[in-house]
Amino acid sequence: MTDRAWIDAAITAARPQAVGALLRYFRDLDIAEESFQDACLRAMRNWHLNGPPRDPTAWLIMVGRNAGIDGTRRRAKQTALPDEAQISDLEDAETALVERLDGNQYRDDVLRLLFICCHPDLPATQQIALALRIVSGLSVKQIARAFLVGESAMEQRITRAKARVAGADTPFETPGAVERSERVAAVSAMIYLVFNEGYSAGDDSARAGLCDEAVRLARLLLRLFQTEPEIMGLTALMLLQHARSGARFDAAGEIVLLDDQDRTQWNAAMIAEGLALIDKAMRHRRPGPYQVQAAIAALHARAAKPQDTDWVEINALYLALERLQPSPVVTLNRAVAVSRTEGPQAALELIEPLAERLSGYFHFFGVKGALLLQLGREREARGAFDQAIALANTAAEAAHIRIHLDRLTRDARAAGAKA
Amino acid sequence: MLYAILCYNDEDLIGAWSKADDDACMVRLQAVERDLKRAGRLGPVARLLPTTAATTLRKGRDEPLVIDGPFAETKEQLLGFYVVDCDNLEAAIAVAKDLAVANPGSGAYEIRPVGLFRDGVDSLPQSPMTAVAP
Numbered sequence: 001m002t003d004r005a006w007i008d009a010a011i012t013a014a015r016p017q018a019v020g021a022l023l024r025y026f027r028d029l030d031i032a033e034e035s036f037q038d039a040c041l042r043a044m045r046n047w048h049l050n051g052p053p054r055d056p057t058a059w060l061i062m063v064g065r066n067a068g069i070d071g072t073r074r075r076a077k078q079t080a081l082p083d084e085a086q087i088s089d090l091e092d093a094e095t096a097l098v099e100r101l102d103g104n105q106y107r108d109d110v111l112r113l114l115f116i117c118c119h120p121d122l123p124a125t126q127q128i129a130l131a132l133r134i135v136s137g138l139s140v141k142q143i144a145r146a147f148l149v150g151e152s153a154m155e156q157r158i159t160r161a162k163a164r165v166a167g168a169d170t171p172f173e174t175p176g177a178v179e180r181s182e183r184v185a186a187v188s189a190m191i192y193l194v195f196n197e198g199y200s201a202g203d204d205s206a207r208a209g210l211c212d213e214a215v216r217l218a219r220l221l222l223r224l225f226q227t228e229p230e231i232m233g234l235t236a237l238m239l240l241q242h243a244r245s246g247a248r249f250d251a252a253g254e255i256v257l258l259d260d261q262d263r264t265q266w267n268a269a270m271i272a273e274g275l276a277l278i279d280k281a282m283r284h285r286r287p288g289p290y291q292v293q294a295a296i297a298a299l300h301a302r303a304a305k306p307q308d309t310d311w312v313e314i315n316a317l318y319l320a321l322e323r324l325q326p327s328p329v330v331t332l333n334r335a336v337a338v339s340r341t342e343g344p345q346a347a348l349e350l351i352e353p354l355a356e357r358l359s360g361y362f363h364f365f366g367v368k369g370a371l372l373l374q375l376g377r378e379r380e381a382r383g384a385f386d387q388a389i390a391l392a393n394t395a396a397e398a399a400h401i402r403i404h405l406d407r408l409t410r411d412a413r414a415a416g417a418k419a
Numbered sequence: 420m421l422y423a424i425l426c427y428n429d430e431d432l433i434g435a436w437s438k439a440d441d442d443a444c445m446v447r448l449q450a451v452e453r454d455l456k457r458a459g460r461l462g463p464v465a466r467l468l469p470t471t472a473a474t475t476l477r478k479g480r481d482e483p484l485v486i487d488g489p490f491a492e493t494k495e496q497l498l499g500f501y502v503v504d505c506d507n508l509e510a511a512i513a514v515a516k517d518l519a520v521a522n523p524g525s526g527a528y529e530i531r532p533v534g535l536f537r538d539g540v541d542s543l544p545q546s547p548m549t550a551v552a553p
Contacts, residue, residue: 005436005437005440006432008435009432009433009435009436009437009440010432010435012435013429013431013432013434013435014431056432212438216434216435219434219469219471220431220434222471223430223470223471226471226487226488227486227487227488232471232487235471269468269534269535272468272532272533272534273468273469273472273532273534275507275532276468276472276508276532276549277471277472279507279508279509280472280474280487280508283485283508
């Protein structure tokens with residue numbers, strides 16, 4: 001590995017803890033980021049001459065803290081105001097070495113950094129962009145590419161999100177137990193948003209990298225909260241879904257359905273890790289939505305062939321999920337399991353009451369069309385597929401539905417020719 | 420004399436490697452393995468999955484305590500390891516409990532899923548296994 005590559009990796013790995021600690025010292029996101037940037041520049045000059053420090057994170061925090069204090073003093077001189085108040089807790093800054101041993105402080109630093117990205121006023125896309133910029137340290141250019149927008153548009157979006165966050169009261173006091181678990185829940189949801197942003201992008205590699213990043217953030221969170229079954233569930237869920245990414249699209253970029261995927265293309269190491277995590281989580285007997293969804297993904301992962309899939313158990317798990325987190329989308333997913341266990345008619349009856357609430361949802365019409373098709377109601381199926389195409393989010397989704405429509409047209413023509 | 424060579428590094432750091440860096444590292448390591456194997460000197464090789472997937476069975480009680488996370492005591496040392504094929508974590512914990520009965524007293528077994536396993540005789544891909552380290 002080149003010097004540059006390992007220094008980059010060390011900086012990426014240290015970033016959440018270092019920026020989190022600097023944010024606690026300076027209580028200002030911009031100063032924290034600038035001082036970290038400063039420390040990184042010095043690391044690049046220094047480390048390849050002197051070799052890596054024993055603890056790169058502690059090094060970056062120390063150097064970043066000094067850089068931040070220098071910067072604050074310089075600014076204070078320019079404005080002729082003694083602005084020591086900018087540096088909040090000098091005392092805890094000086095005990096950095098002691099702190100290195102104190103995992104709890106770091107834990108709350110990283111959690112706080114993640115948590116400020118989940119400000120409830122921020123729309124989901126801004127939460128994701130902010131987390132990728134602040135916590136993951138992706139460049140604005142990389143984030144812009146992942147969201148398929150121009151660099152300056154993304155720059156603006158991030159600046160606006162930061163201003164919103166800075167205007168809010170960032171909670172710097174050590175959180176209590178309830179507060180902490182609320183933060184963990186908000187952060188988990190944000191990490192899953194990052195994942196879904198990548199997952200829904202299909203085979204676009206710039207965005208698919210977001211899945212890896214989300215898994216990395218989840219592992220980070222799990223290392224901080226090792227006994228939280230829902231974080232195990234979240235990490236397992238993402239690993240088990242991500243494991244299929246090599247098989248979800250064919251060479252032409254078309255969607256390949258779960259039943260038709262080449263299961264040897266699934267990533268065995270990710271599946272092993274996901275299964276180990278969900279096994280661990282279940283031992284706690286404290287089920288939650290991520291664990292249940294991961295358990296469903298695990299049943300797919302454990303089936304070597306599609307016909308080995310335990311649809312009865314999947315149906316039971318979706319029922320549990322409907323209780324934990326009632327939503328028409330969950331019921332729609334359960335309908336797919338019901339179609340396997342009780343047949344398409346029962347599944348269709350289950351989804352018909354959802355029509356109004358899911359009238360703008362691509363997958364509703366995709367599932368409905370497929371069920372109608374199984375029942376031989378081809379004209380109605382065509383209608384559902386037409387609606388699905390109109391609601392498709394990606395070209396691959398539209399193309400996938402078009403295959404059904406083309407087949408219907410072909411069959412109709414063949415039937416016409418026969419008659 | 421057989422020597423076990425145990426690999427230590429900062430997991431956060433390895434997790435921040437790009438896939439290309441990780442793949443390139445594995446290729447370089449495989450070149451070292453190839454030479455050893457040609458000389459008939461290579462035993463099993465394993466890459467463990469992250470410690471976040473680890474469970475630890477703590478001995479020294481009537482009913483051993485199963486805790487989340489990796490083994491984290493510094494006053495105990497790694498003395499050996501097993502590689503066992505298990506259907507799930509419960510089965511791996513059961514094996515560790517059997518070991519604890521056979522070797523009671525202090526200490527712990529860390530249970531780590533294995534992501535990559537080469538048995539040293541050939542390089543056929545194997546089903547994921549679970550390592551139980553004392």
